[in-house]
Amino acid sequence: MHKPGPIGVFDSGYGGLTVMKELVKELPQYDYIYLGDNARAPYGTRSFDTVYHYTLECVQHLFDMGCRLVVLACNTASAKALRSIQQNDLPRIDADRRVLGVIRPTTEIVGEYTKSRQVGVMGTAGTIASESYPIEIEKFFPDITVYQQACPMWVPLVENNEWNDQGADYFVRKYIGQLLSRSPEIDTIVLGCTHYPLLINKIKRFVPEGMTILSQGSIVAHSLSDYLQRHPEMEAVCSKGGQRTFYTTDAPEGFDRQASIFFEAPVASKHLAL
Structure with a gap:
């Protein structure tokens, strides 16, 4: 029997904290370790190969910290690295560990919301270029037509604390x-980037009345809860002490200020040298 360990939550930067916030809300009994690779962010414009290697390196660090289950709370990493890690690396590293993403939980339920069967996906250039959302949605709902839109300025607006400024209106509307x-x-x-929930109020201002906006945090939290119920062997190796630990590959002081906005609670992180 493996020793229980925390649930790992990985993101290239801050956005994954919007997912972890919902995980803690839905499943507060578990221990969590968050790792943000801020020193090498953003991932959205990087090549598939670079994102894969960066993500695998960070997942391995979370494994070394005792995590037996890791959630890639990053759409770019889920799009460009998850499949390779699941199929090629986990059998080599430890077949009993699991790495989950954020794209599949979202695509599994999108058909429950659309009546017109026409869905828009907004994400980083990397996520959009991967075609992950149209591919996954078609598996579950072949009758849905997917329209994609890259939003290259949205993450910089959020990361620079400008999502509430009037200047952000131009790029949200655009x-x-x-x-x-x-x-x-x-x-x-579908908001296919975990940074975008911070823009939700502006987004709602510029879409037609009655439009459904799907944000991933609560969707992923519900999906993980269901996963742990269906896989008691994985649930048994997730430690339960209500502890939250945060790591960043960049300076903790700057990370903590920004992270507390995304997590909506004070964050005290430690530095992880890669």
Whole structure:
């Protein structure tokens, strides 16, 4: 029997904290370790190979800290690295460990929300280029047409604390307009980046009334809860002490200030040297 360890939560930077916040809310009894690779962020514009190697390195660090289950709370990492890690690396590292992503839980349920069967996906350039959302949605709902929109300025706006400024309105309106110009029948938009929940109030201002906006945090939390119920062998190796530990590959002082905004609670992180 493996010794229980915390649930690992990985992101290239801060965005994954919007997911971890919901994980803690839904499953507060578990221990969590968050690792943000801020020193090498953003991942959204990097190549598939670079994202894969960076993600695998960070996952290995979480494994070394005792995590037997890791959630990639990053759409770019989920799109560009998850499959390779699951298929090629886990059998070599430890077949009893698990790495989960954020794209599949979202695509599994999107069909429950759209009536027109036309869905928009907004994400980083890397996530959009991967075609992960159209591919996964078609597996579950082949009748849905997916329209994608890269939003290259949204993450910088959030990371620089400018999401509430009037200047952000231009870029929020611009990308939503570009997406909706492709089809007036889109009735559901997936926010395919974990940074985007901080822009949710502005996004709602520039979409038609009645539009459904799907944010990933609560979706991933519900999915993980279900996963642990269906896999008691994994649930048994997740330690339960309600501890939250934070690591960043960059300076902890700067990370803590920004992270507390995403996590909506004080954060005291430690530095991890890669």
